[in-house]
Amino acid sequence: xxxxxxxxxxxxxxxxxxxxxxxxxxxxxxxxxxxxxxxxxxxxxxxxxxxxxxxxxxxxxxxxxxxxxxxxxxxxxxxxxxxxxxxxxxxxxxxxxxxxxxxxxxxxxxxxxxxxxxxxxxxxxxxxxxxxxxxxxxxxxxxxxxxxxxxxxxxxxxxxxxxxxxxxxxxxxxxxxxxxxxxxxxxxxxxxxxxxxxxxxxxxxxxxxxxxxxxxxxxxxxxxxxxxxxxxxxxxxxxxxxxxxxxxxxxxxxxxxxxxxxxxxxxxxxxxxxxxxxxxxxxxxxxxxxxxxxxxxxxxxxxxxxxxxxxxxxxxxxxxxxxxxxxxxxxxxxxxxxxxxxxxxxxxxxxxxxxxxxxxxxxxxxxxxxxxxxxxxxxxxxxxxxxxxxxxxxxx
Amino acid sequence: xxxxxxxxxxxxxxxxxxxxxxxxxxxxxxxxxxxxxxxxxxxxxxxxxxxxxxxxxxxxxxxxxxxxxxxxxxxxxxxxxxxxxxxxxxxxx
Numbered sequence: 001x002x003x004x005x006x007x008x009x010x011x012x013x014x015x016x017x018x019x020x021x022x023x024x025x026x027x028x029x030x031x032x033x034x035x036x037x038x039x040x041x042x043x044x045x046x047x048x049x050x051x052x053x054x055x056x057x058x059x060x061x062x063x064x065x066x067x068x069x070x071x072x073x074x075x076x077x078x079x080x081x082x083x084x085x086x087x088x089x090x091x092x093x094x095x096x097x098x099x100x101x102x103x104x105x106x107x108x109x110x111x112x113x114x115x116x117x118x119x120x121x122x123x124x125x126x127x128x129x130x131x132x133x134x135x136x137x138x139x140x141x142x143x144x145x146x147x148x149x150x151x152x153x154x155x156x157x158x159x160x161x162x163x164x165x166x167x168x169x170x171x172x173x174x175x176x177x178x179x180x181x182x183x184x185x186x187x188x189x190x191x192x193x194x195x196x197x198x199x200x201x202x203x204x205x206x207x208x209x210x211x212x213x214x215x216x217x218x219x220x221x222x223x224x225x226x227x228x229x230x231x232x233x234x235x236x237x238x239x240x241x242x243x244x245x246x247x248x249x250x251x252x253x254x255x256x257x258x259x260x261x262x263x264x265x266x267x268x269x270x271x272x273x274x275x276x277x278x279x280x281x282x283x284x285x286x287x288x289x290x291x292x293x294x295x296x297x298x299x300x301x302x303x304x305x306x307x308x309x310x311x312x313x314x315x316x317x318x319x320x321x322x323x324x325x326x327x328x329x330x331x332x333x334x335x336x337x338x339x340x341x342x343x344x345x346x347x348x349x350x351x352x353x354x355x356x357x358x359x360x361x362x363x364x365x366x367x368x369x370x371x372x373x374x375x376x377x378x379x380x381x382x383x384x385x386x387x388x389x390x391x392x393x394x395x396x
Numbered sequence: 397x398x399x400x401x402x403x404x405x406x407x408x409x410x411x412x413x414x415x416x417x418x419x420x421x422x423x424x425x426x427x428x429x430x431x432x433x434x435x436x437x438x439x440x441x442x443x444x445x446x447x448x449x450x451x452x453x454x455x456x457x458x459x460x461x462x463x464x465x466x467x468x469x470x471x472x473x474x475x476x477x478x479x480x481x482x483x484x485x486x487x488x489x
Contacts, residue, residue: 022441022450029440029472038467040446 006036010052010076013037018067021046027061047072098306105305106139110170120158120177127155133171140302140315168308189237192225192385194218198246201381208240218246218384227390237390246384249377251363252347256339256372262326268292274316276301281316292322335372336365343376355382421454430481433460436474449477456488 016024021040028035033054039047050058062069084091111133113121128134131151132142142148149164152173156162163174192208200216208225212218224244228235272286298321303314330338344357351357357380364375402420409419417424417437426434439452446465451458465479 022444025444025467025470026440029470034471036467036469038444038470040444040465043445046444 006049006051007076010074010078011049012052012055012071013047013049013073013075014055015041015070015072016046016048016062016067017044017070018065019044020065021067024061024065024067027065028058031057031061033058033061049075052076052078102304102306103138105169105307107169108133108135108137108139108142108171111135112170112172114172114174116159116173116175116177120156120175124152124156124159124162124173124175127152128171128173130155139166139169140304144300144302168305188239189227189390190239190387191223191227191390192240192242192244193388194220194222194224194244194246194384195386196220196246196248196384198248198384201245201247203242203244205240205242205244207238208242210242212244224385240387242385243383244385245381247358248380248382248384250347250350250380252343252376252378254339254343254346254374254376256330256335256342256374258332258335258367258370258372259327259329262328263294263296263323264326266322266324268322270320272318272320274318276314276316278312292320294323294325295320296323297321330372332367332372336362336374339372339374340376343374344378347376347378347380351380352382355380423451423453423458425458425484427481427484430462431478432468433477433481433484434474435477438473438475441470441475451475453486456486459483459485459487461485 021044025035025038033050035048035050037047037049041047059069111125111128113124116124128148131148133148143151145164145166148171149162152162152164153159158178159175160178161176163172163176165172165174197220198218200212200214200218202214203210203212203224205225208227209229210225211223218224225240225242227238227240229238230236270286270288270292273284274281275284276282298319300317300319301314302316304311340360340362344360347357357378359379361377361379362374363377364373366373405420408414409416416422421437423438424436426432428434435451435458437454438458439454442450442452442457444450444465444467447461447463449460449465449467451460460477460481461483462479462481465477468476468478470476
């Protein structure tokens, strides 16, 4: 241990020339100068190690004893550094190479977009640039992949989903585009048939032969407007067109808990910054926990890379946000009211835009386990007509 | 006076089971084969060469003979010698 320390401070191997080196050793030891590795060479020469800090004091003792000194070797870290500094260009080059490699391996080099048509790709690249995903940017300055994915998906509205993955220095965007079917103008001969079980409410036919009348009950798939018009013997094929409004019953079930507790953010937050070294998180900035009664913590880790290897250190941002518990309780009547609204909302999600809710009815309601369970029936008027092409028989 | 003190010390060593090197200020010598010799409680180096090390003790001197001697460490009261040790002799003056 002691020799290690001496090595760190630096020491010299000196040759002591002259008779009576033992008295020199004694004086040195008495005055607190430490010597080691004393090796006699011949009668009047000895090789001794002395630490650098003691050499001046040793010199004066040598003078008193009329001995000569000759430095043979300089050992230890300070001398090693000195020698290395002579080749500083080499070391600086090595360091700058590592720095450069480090910086370059934390840069974006490539952005790939797959699954998008050129227009969407252009828009996506533009949106990505706005978020800062540009070639040559440092990866650790960017939000993480999840956030990029969320922001991009929010920004692009003609896209169903964007998958963002990071492979080393390249980002890959996988795009699933929304397929917006173009309304095809059916020109071929067709019938109109019912899409669901209904009672006909009103009939409006532009083209074709209506088969059903108001208040008729139709099943799913039954013919509403025929594409065959004209005389029975010599029918003519047309593309039937029209709107058949039917009364359809829908059943919806909803459950409303009487007591619910929510968590809301109060808006107060604290950020803490860490540098993670070999899995140990060292706080760098932001030392208070915020002293919040209720809080949620989110960790955001951005690892650093050297070439393809993940470095054992990374930057971690910890966000502590104060939360507040809110309790909501309904009376039974209120719960039913809310349930009705919820059911209606749910139903209108399922219905086409032009459908109209005509009436509603509570079919069943019961309270159990602190929940109100409602079964609602809705009378909806909607267009039930759908086109069904008539197969053309060849050769007739 | 000195004689009495020495006798008291000897008595203490024998009856109180105190280690002799502490009570009587004697050198404690530890040897590892022929390779190392470790001497505590010496009073300085008298002579040192490749083949011989002479140490002053409280009473008398200690001659260590051998070859290829190197003093690995030396402190005011301790010394560690390396080499091939062939003999250790006490000489009372």
